[in-house]
Amino acid sequence: MRLNLRVWRQKDLADKGRMVDYSVEDASEDMSFLELIDVLNEKLILQGEDPVAFDHDCREGICGACSMVIDGQPHGPQKATTTCQLHVRQFSDGDTITVEPFRAGAFPVIKDLVVDRNAFDKIIQAGGYISANTGSAPEAHSTPVPKAAADRSFAAANCIGCGACVAACPNGSASLFLGAKLTHLGEMPQGQPERYDRVVNMVETHDDAGFGGCTNTGACATACPKEIPLDVISQLNKDYLAATVRGKRRKA
Amino acid sequence: MSFSDYTVGAPVVDKAAPDGPIETRWERRKFGVKLVNPANKRKVKIIVVGTGLAGGAAAATLGEAGYHVSSFCYQDSPRRAHSIAAQGGINAAKNYRNDGDSVYRLFYDTVKGGDFRARESNVHRLAEVSRQIIDQCVAQGVPFAREYGGLLDTRSFGGVQVSRTFYARGQTGQQLLLGAYQALERQIHAGTVDMYQRHEMLELIIVEGKARGIVARDMVTGEISTHLADAVVLATGGYGNVFYLSTNAKGCNVTANWRAHRKGALFANPCFTQIHPTCIPVSGDHQSKLTLMSESLRNDGRVWVPKRLGDDRNPNQIPEDERDYFLERKYPSFGNLVPRDIASRAAKEVCDEERGVGPTGLGVYLDFADAIARLGRPAVEAKYGNLFEMYERITGENPYDVPMRIFPAVHYTMGGLWVDYDLQSTIPGMYVAGEANFSDHGANRLGASALMQGLSDGYFVLPVTIGDYLASNKLPEVAPDAPEVLEAVNSVNERIDTLLSINGTRTVDSFHRELGQIMWDYCGMERTEEGLRKALDLIPELRREFWNNVKIPGTGAELNQSLEKAGRVADFLELGELMCLDALHRRESCGGHFRAESQTEDGEAARDDENFAYAAAWEYTGRGESPVLHKEELNFEYVHPTQRSYK
Numbered sequence: 001m002r003l004n005l006r007v008w009r010q011k012d013l014a015d016k017g018r019m020v021d022y023s024v025e026d027a028s029e030d031m032s033f034l035e036l037i038d039v040l041n042e043k044l045i046l047q048g049e050d051p052v053a054f055d056h057d058c059r060e061g062i063c064g065a066c067s068m069v070i071d072g073q074p075h076g077p078q079k080a081t082t083t084c085q086l087h088v089r090q091f092s093d094g095d096t097i098t099v100e101p102f103r104a105g106a107f108p109v110i111k112d113l114v115v116d117r118n119a120f121d122k123i124i125q126a127g128g129y130i131s132a133n134t135g136s137a138p139e140a141h142s143t144p145v146p147k148a149a150a151d152r153s154f155a156a157a158n159c160i161g162c163g164a165c166v167a168a169c170p171n172g173s174a175s176l177f178l179g180a181k182l183t184h185l186g187e188m189p190q191g192q193p194e195r196y197d198r199v200v201n202m203v204e205t206h207d208d209a210g211f212g213g214c215t216n217t218g219a220c221a222t223a224c225p226k227e228i229p230l231d232v233i234s235q236l237n238k239d240y241l242a243a244t245v246r247g248k249r250r251k252a
Numbered sequence: 253m254s255f256s257d258y259t260v261g262a263p264v265v266d267k268a269a270p271d272g273p274i275e276t277r278w279e280r281r282k283f284g285v286k287l288v289n290p291a292n293k294r295k296v297k298i299i300v301v302g303t304g305l306a307g308g309a310a311a312a313t314l315g316e317a318g319y320h321v322s323s324f325c326y327q328d329s330p331r332r333a334h335s336i337a338a339q340g341g342i343n344a345a346k347n348y349r350n351d352g353d354s355v356y357r358l359f360y361d362t363v364k365g366g367d368f369r370a371r372e373s374n375v376h377r378l379a380e381v382s383r384q385i386i387d388q389c390v391a392q393g394v395p396f397a398r399e400y401g402g403l404l405d406t407r408s409f410g411g412v413q414v415s416r417t418f419y420a421r422g423q424t425g426q427q428l429l430l431g432a433y434q435a436l437e438r439q440i441h442a443g444t445v446d447m448y449q450r451h452e453m454l455e456l457i458i459v460e461g462k463a464r465g466i467v468a469r470d471m472v473t474g475e476i477s478t479h480l481a482d483a484v485v486l487a488t489g490g491y492g493n494v495f496y497l498s499t500n501a502k503g504c505n506v507t508a509n510w511r512a513h514r515k516g517a518l519f520a521n522p523c524f525t526q527i528h529p530t531c532i533p534v535s536g537d538h539q540s541k542l543t544l545m546s547e548s549l550r551n552d553g554r555v556w557v558p559k560r561l562g563d564d565r566n567p568n569q570i571p572e573d574e575r576d577y578f579l580e581r582k583y584p585s586f587g588n589l590v591p592r593d594i595a596s597r598a599a600k601e602v603c604d605e606e607r608g609v610g611p612t613g614l615g616v617y618l619d620f621a622d623a624i625a626r627l628g629r630p631a632v633e634a635k636y637g638n639l640f641e642m643y644e645r646i647t648g649e650n651p652y653d654v655p656m657r658i659f660p661a662v663h664y665t666m667g668g669l670w671v672d673y674d675l676q677s678t679i680p681g682m683y684v685a686g687e688a689n690f691s692d693h694g695a696n697r698l699g700a701s702a703l704m705q706g707l708s709d710g711y712f713v714l715p716v717t718i719g720d721y722l723a724s725n726k727l728p729e730v731a732p733d734a735p736e737v738l739e740a741v742n743s744v745n746e747r748i749d750t751l752l753s754i755n756g757t758r759t760v761d762s763f764h765r766e767l768g769q770i771m772w773d774y775c776g777m778e779r780t781e782e783g784l785r786k787a788l789d790l791i792p793e794l795r796r797e798f799w800n801n802v803k804i805p806g807t808g809a810e811l812n813q814s815l816e817k818a819g820r821v822a823d824f825l826e827l828g829e830l831m832c833l834d835a836l837h838r839r840e841s842c843g844g845h846f847r848a849e850s851q852t853e854d855g856e857a858a859r860d861d862e863n864f865a866y867a868a869a870w871e872y873t874g875r876g877e878s879p880v881l882h883k884e885e886l887n888f889e890y891v892h893p894t895q896r897s898y899k
Binding site: 011012028029030031032034035036038039042044045046048049050051053055056057058059060061062063064065078081085086087089110111114116117118120121124125126128129130131132133134135136137138139140141143144145146147150153154157158160161184185187188190191 | 309312313316327328329330331332334336337346348384386387388390391392393395396397398399400401402403404420421423426427430433434435437438440441447449472499501502503535536538539540541543544642645646647648711712715757759761762803805806810811813814
């Protein structure tokens with residue numbers, strides 16, 4: 001099948017960038033979307049042009065490296081599917097598909113479809129962990145965890161840190177990402193001692209990084225390839241309020 | 253002289269290996285290790301390359317201990333290392349099931365599962381440490397599967413008879429890696445670890461015979477930088493991507509290890525690769541990677557092909573008596589649950605007989621119809637729903653209605669840089685951890701053991717043993733303009749300039765695909781003298797063409813993904829040759845290495861303990877030059893070698 005691609009090309013951060021039209025004549029419905037870009041790139045290289053830069057690694061939907069806004073939607077039209085798992089059979093012969101980077105103030109474009117998501121690491125550094133030095137752990141069965149809590153924790157821990165929630169949000173907020181980590185750790189008994197410091201430090205780092213505030217549009221949870229439930233944002237707000245009442249302030 | 257020649261050098265000896273009763277060896281080694289004064293630790297600098305389970309855990313733990321750590325990864329964040337994709341679980345000898353498990357049984361199963369080509373001391377330590385790993389991960393908040401009483405759930409995995417595998421749905425690797433990643437981020441925040449993401453190590457710096465730093469390229473700006481340290485840890489994963497198509501992430505590569513090998517680190521058992529039986533088959537020339545379907549599917553799925561050659565009916569129309577359930581037929585006692593190497597080879601055999609299924613003929617059915625009839629669709633959905641959805645996304649076929657098609661794919665490499673008991677390579681001050689080293693899995697890795705080894709090395713072994721080197725060596729500061737440093741930088745720059753100047757007519761990927769095909773055809777599931785010799789002719793030819801005809805657009809001073817790939821493929825083109833030579837010299841079958849010339853009467857792998865009970869550690873002597881083989885004799889004092897049988 002033949003597919004037309006309108007792809008965002010931007011040489012580097014300073015470049016203004018523009019959409020460029022390409023077509024792939026010999027696309028196969030069994031290709032993944034990234035394989036479609038591979039085919040385009042092989043052609044561009046042989047024509048002496050610069051191939052389209054994009055982030056990708058595991059290509060099985062778990063590492064969170066792949067991004068791309070496809071036809072206006074982060075990771076494209078298929079529900080609960082990362083770009084690397086999206087297949088060309090979701091499109092029809094002759095379609096024109098627009099491909100852009102994840103756009104957000106906190107995710108500057110590095111080149112073409114590659115953006116800098118380092119702000120996510122900064123948020124985790126601020127408190128997205130349980131402090132347990134290697135070797136200091138008690139026997140694993142000394143603290144039972146109710147199954148329901150473990151399951152909710154896992155559902156939130158499922159987040160792959162891709163940033164689709166930010167790209168989907170009209171405010172460029174990372175609240176779903178934040179809420180997912182806070183819920184993952186907050187559901188565990190091991191996560192309690194640092195619970196309120198964690199939420200304050202992570203939220204304030206999030207704000208400093210240039211992510212916007214949450215206005216509950218829910219676009220994030222719709223775009224999330226791992227279907228992180230929207231209620232993790234309620235958890236975030238609840239914990240943040242409780243922390244404020246306790247007078248928690250960010251550590252220097 | 254052709255590359256298929258090699259010379260045999262002096263044996264390589266593991267000087268760090270303790271002796272005495274095996275259950276006390278690790279205790280005694282820990283006591284024997286010299287300690288670094290806590291006040292001095294912050295002055296000691298350690299480079300850790302790679303942020304998967306081994307590297308992430310090591311960097312975090314060394315940071316907690318007070319060392320000054322620099323951590324490197326090629327991904328945009330350390331959280332994306334490929335450990336994240338491991339599905340099944342992690343073994344640990346906790347014996348929570350009271351089913352007779354013990355450290356000794358895990359040790360025994362691992363030595364036997366590795367087909368008696370791993371070191372007993374290392375494997376016993378791995379089994380001991382496995383218990384601490386679970387404690388550590390639970391303390392970090394890893395959301396393992398739990399039972400209603402709140403205690404940890406386990407399952408049996410990979411053909412062992414006890415339930416010792418801890419898991420977090422089908423995403424155990426992800427959850428364990430996020431635990432290590434979060435511990436690492438905590439140390440970055442604390443200032444003990446400097447993180448260099450989107451940086452690729454391109455050279456090792458050796459000064460006065462000791463590893464003292466690396467040369468790295470910033471993949472965004474192209475800047476080449478040097479990083480000096482007192483010790484270097486490589487935790488850079490496996491080299492399965494030499495086959496082009498594998499279950500590895502696209503970026504997985506051998507470059508860091510190969511650069512170290514070229515500078516003197518011995519490379520052990522490179523031909524020991526694991527081919528996983530349950531992957532989604534190749535669908536066309538565009539294929540860029542292969543996707544694993546969890547091994548757990550074989551608990552309920554039945555593997556079959558049509559009995560009749562050329563039977564291309566819809567599988568649901570092929571009556572029961574015209575199907576060949578070949579695993580159940582050949583291995584009545586283990587059936588569909590035989591170990592990975594055996595299941596893979598059996599699938600290859602029926603495809604060689606041209607009874608394979610699907611458009612390419614390279615596939616076999618994995619059929620859930622019986623399980624659905626027996627358990628009901630909801631039960632099957634609860635167990636495997638995610639995997640069925642993933643299969644449907646990729647193939648467009650619904651496995652509830654038609655049998656899945658599966659085919660073996662390259663998954664893991666047991667070989668790697670040679671290390672002693674302390675995980676130190678033959679270059680003093682350079683340590684190797686996780687899949688990147690060769691030490692614990694012998695010729696075949698058991699399911700759910702990769703995560704165990706990565707975390708064992710990273711959290712518990714390396715942070716202890718590296719102190720011995722640091723405390724017992726005087727390591728004067730290396731000047732940034734020392735001749736060895738400048739030489740390393742120059743060689744990196746020259747190599748990049750050469751690659752960019754070729755401006756030929758073929759893309760990097762086209763060379764990589766061709767190399768992968770050669771490796772798959774001649775150094776894959778079945779290896780023969782003739783095939784390996786052929787590969788040893790084809791690879792140098794392809795390498796010559798690569799260096800004369802590769803086309804890489806752009807410059808070195810920018811994000812240039814073609815250039816990144818070219819450097820990696822150039823190293824794969826050298827590694828592939830060594831793998832074939834190693835496979836050629838090992839005239840026995842063992843684990844994942846099947847030599848057609850060495851099989852029993854009924855077609856099973858025949859080991860040759862008299863001649864090959866050693867690890868083959870190869871010394872580099874120059875590109876395309878004959879390497880030198882150093883043997884490390886393997887002694888089995890506790891687990892006596894027997895022929896594996898799953899009949």
